[in-house]
Amino acid sequence: MIPLSAYGKVSTGIQTTLIGRVTREVIPAEARADYVLIVDVVDQSDDLAGYAAVLIASRVSCDVQADLQVPCVQLVQTDHLASGDVVAINCRGHVRTLYRRSSRHNALFATDRCNSYCLMCSQPPRDGDDSERIREHLRLVSLISPETSELGITGGEPTLLKNHLLDIVRVCKERLPQTSLHILSNGRLFYYGSFARKLAEIQHPDVMIGIPLYSDLDVEHDYVVQARGAFDETLVGLQNLGKYGVPVEIRVVIHRLTFQRLPELAEFVYRNLTFAAHIALMGLELTGFTIPNLETLWIDPWDYRGSLEEAILFLAARGMPVSVYNHQLCTVRESIWPYCRQSISDWKNEFLPMCDECEMKSQCGGFFTSGVKRRYSEHIHPLRISALGDRFF
Numbered sequence: 345m346i347p348l349s350a351y352g353k354v355s356t357g358i359q360t361t362l363i364g365r366v367t368r369e370v371i372p373a374e375a376r377a378d379y380v381l382i383v384d385v386v387d388q389s390d391d392l393a394g395y396a397a398v399l400i401a402s403r404v405s406c407d408v409q410a411d412l413q414v415p416c417v418q419l420v421q422t423d424h425l426a427s428g429d430v431v432a433i434n435c436r437g438h439v440r441t442l443y444r445r446s447s448r449h450n451a452l453f454a455t456d457r458c459n460s461y462c463l464m465c466s467q468p469p470r471d472g473d474d475s476e477r478i479r480e481h482l483r484l485v486s487l488i489s490p491e492t493s494e495l496g497i498t499g500g501e502p503t504l505l506k507n508h509l510l511d512i513v514r515v516c517k518e519r520l521p522q523t524s525l526h527i528l529s530n531g532r533l534f535y536y537g538s539f540a541r542k543l544a545e546i547q548h549p550d551v552m553i554g555i556p557l558y559s560d561l562d563v564e565h566d567y568v569v570q571a572r573g574a575f576d577e578t579l580v581g582l583q584n585l586g587k588y589g590v591p592v593e594i595r596v597v598i599h600r601l602t603f604q605r606l607p608e609l610a611e612f613v614y615r616n617l618t619f620a621a622h623i624a625l626m627g628l629e630l631t632g633f634t635i636p637n638l639e640t641l642w643i644d645p646w647d648y649r650g651s652l653e654e655a656i657l658f659l660a661a662r663g664m665p666v667s668v669y670n671h672q673l674c675t676v677r678e679s680i681w682p683y684c685r686q687s688i689s690d691w692k693n694e695f696l697p698m699c700d701e702c703e704m705k706s707q708c709g710g711f712f713t714s715g716v717k718r719r720y721s722e723h724i725h726p727l728r729i730s731a732l733g734d735r736f737f
């Protein structure tokens with residue numbers, strides 16, 4: 345697991361959260377305001393003026409500390425940081441990684457707030473004031489490398505930022521024109537057609553809204569998201585996005601309350617949401633609210649492999665782009681292996697020791713770290729390519 349935060353001792357006053365792009369090289373004085381310099385040691389002759397902040401691995405002597413003119417954090421672990429990453433540093437010396445340049449799995453956490461309360465929410469919602477956070481998001485977008493291929497926007501529920509979310513999308517279009525934007529939303533606020541229309545009017549060249557749908561039955565969906573009327577709002581939201589030409593992805597998290605009607609849900613999506621650009625059928629991440637609800641939600645993927653296969657092949661046969669996320673190849677039927685993706689973010693992706701014997705490991709998505717820790721299928725078994733014969737794709 346890749347660490348995404350570290351703590352050090354604040355040496356020179358940090359009043360508000362500072363955000364900067366990491367560098368281990370000296371930057372010309374006029375460009376330093378955007379950079380956080382990482383060094384092992386500092387002495388009195390070092391020119392540190394103008395950096396957004398300096399992270400120092402070692403302890404700083406009192407003499408040097410008295411002369412420091414920039415915000416500094418000492419005794420901080422920085423091995424996990426590379427030039428081009430972006431960090432936020434707060435007044436308690438907490439250094440959070442907001443963006444990793446080498447990763448394909450970067451996301452902007454728009455807000456902690458949410459208007460649903462899903463049984464398996466991986467980021468349990470919290471109320472709060474987002475005004476400072478919006479400033480951070482805009483700063484972060486300005487510091488991300490323009491070569492970044494993908495950026496997620498997640499939460500909480502990003503649409504609760506309302507017009508500020510539109511501002512973020514607009515800035516992404518200007519600053520990161522080559523970056524695909526994937527926004528995870530419950531879709532309920534797109535019930536308001538004007539909001540969907542305003543998003544479409546930005547004309548971002550590569551945006552997709554990923555929206556969960558847990559059943560073809562309103563009561564089942566509403567129960568999973570713990571919000572009465574959510575199914576109707578989400579469906580109208582999806583239709584509004586479709587009407588204004590904003591690409592949508594339907595996301596189905598599979599667990600004990602959703603697996604039985606997967607084939608019916610696939611048919612519902614095909615008949616009512618034919619415009620969906622992608623459908624993702626996803627394994628459960630054992631974190632957040634899933635932990636207290638584990639006995640209600642857990643089902644071994646092996647036990648629903650039949651309905652997963654039926655749903656996937658139904659949609660694929662009708663030309664709908666469909667993927668299986670967060671599943672291990674040895675737990676699903678071979679017929680749907682071509683639809684299985686390595687979808688788990690690199691910083692929380694692991695394999696079991698027995699996977700080293702598996703000849704399909706390089707093509708398998710593996711496990712969430714939380715799954716390895718808490719529970720996984722009882723049917724994990726190393727695969728042999730030779731045993732697959734002509735069926736190997």
Ligand code: SF4
Nearest residue numbers: 672674699702708725
């Ligand atoms: S044994 Fe491990 S690597 Fe092989 S398919 Fe199963 S989970 Fe994937």
